[in-house]
Amino acid sequence: MRVAAVCGSDLHNYRASAESLAARGQNRIIPGHEPCGDVVALGPDVRGVRVGDRVVVYHYLGCGHCKHCLSGYLQWCLERRGYGGPIHGSDADLVLTNEVNCLPLPPELGYVDGAFIACQAGTAYSALGKLTPSGKDTLAVFGLGPVGLCGVLIGKALGARVVGVDLLRERLELALQLGVDEVVDAGREDVAKRLKALTGGEGPGLAFETSGSGAAHQQLIDSLSFGGKAAFIGFGARDRTVNLTEIIGRQLTLMGSFVSPIGMYWDLAAFLVRHHIPLEAIVTHRFALEDAPEAFSLADSGKAGKVVFEWPAS
Numbered sequence: 001m002r003v004a005a006v007c008g009s010d011l012h013n014y015r016a017s018a019e020s021l022a023a024r025g026q027n028r029i030i031p032g033h034e035p036c037g038d039v040v041a042l043g044p045d046v047r048g049v050r051v052g053d054r055v056v057v058y059h060y061l062g063c064g065h066c067k068h069c070l071s072g073y074l075q076w077c078l079e080r081r082g083y084g085g086p087i088h089g090s091d092a093d094l095v096l097t098n099e100v101n102c103l104p105l106p107p108e109l110g111y112v113d114g115a116f117i118a119c120q121a122g123t124a125y126s127a128l129g130k131l132t133p134s135g136k137d138t139l140a141v142f143g144l145g146p147v148g149l150c151g152v153l154i155g156k157a158l159g160a161r162v163v164g165v166d167l168l169r170e171r172l173e174l175a176l177q178l179g180v181d182e183v184v185d186a187g188r189e190d191v192a193k194r195l196k197a198l199t200g201g202e203g204p205g206l207a208f209e210t211s212g213s214g215a216a217h218q219q220l221i222d223s224l225s226f227g228g229k230a231a232f233i234g235f236g237a238r239d240r241t242v243n244l245t246e247i248i249g250r251q252l253t254l255m256g257s258f259v260s261p262i263g264m265y266w267d268l269a270a271f272l273v274r275h276h277i278p279l280e281a282i283v284t285h286r287f288a289l290e291d292a293p294e295a296f297s298l299a300d301s302g303k304a305g306k307v308v309f310e311w312p313a314s
């Protein structure tokens with residue numbers, strides 16, 4: 001391992017009680033699913049990967065022969081297994097994986113870029129691929145944690161005007177440093193009203209929801225323009241009430257999106273290289289693995305950008 005990053009999804013287990021982890025059989029599992037590093041050893045009959053290759057490890061294993069695996073949607077395979085649960089994850093010196101999961105890191109990209117592609121940049125790229133933003137669109141990004149910030153950078157590179165929404169000052173400031181066009185402070189402003197004011201009264205046509213907050217879901221639905229589209233990727237909201245009248249009357253398209261299919265890797269890597277997307281600027285804290293308690297506690301506070309574990313070059 002050279003870089004393994006801490007993800008919002010790791011925090012679900014971090015926040016869970018010891019009893020609930022044990023009940024799910026996850027109390028003895030190494031966390032982490034954002035691995036990037038060097039191949040150090042090969043099993044028999046491995047042909048496509050060599051020792052020394054710099055690789056991103058795709059973080060789902062599938063059966064390898066069903067229709068979902070063959071179409072690249074390993075996360076839809078009935079036998080899918082994810083790193084960090086149920087199989088041992090990336091917060092470790094070594095990870096055991098399959099040849100097909102080793103994705104070659106282009107020389108222009110660093111290990112931090114690779115760790116982002118493994119999960120969060122892949123998630124943002126895949127969701128934005130469904131929204132297809134361009135230079136004529138305003139894209140509202142709800143939640144400016146690392147995935148939201150990936151959405152900001154990728155949405156800008158695709159040509160959209162991007163407005164970021166969050167409650168935390170630190171996150172709004174980081175988004176501004178990364179070039180977001182406008183920010184809305186959800187703790188102080190009426191989000192839907194401000195988003196409409198920023199778009200000539202219509203509301204943004206596109207939205208990318210990463211916060212997992214029920215309040216943000218409602219603000220998003222209230223603010224989208226007629227015919228607007230949104231992709232939801234943030235888990236966590238407990239409120240299951242959705243105002244269908246709003247969705248029908250304004251002809252909204254609301255969709256879920258979850259990580260990215262393995263075959264999208266090559267397009268995303270080439271896109272990051274071509275647009276010089278500075279994913280590394282989202283990283284605010286780097287730790288050695290021995291300092292994991294501090295790293296997780298910081299990530300849990302929500303006051304950091306991306307938190308990563310780094311291994312020295314061998």
Ligand SMILES: [Zn+2]
Binds near residue numbers: 007
């Ligand atoms: Zn992740």
Ligand SMILES: [Zn+2]
Binds near residue numbers: 069070077078
């Ligand atoms: Zn399968």
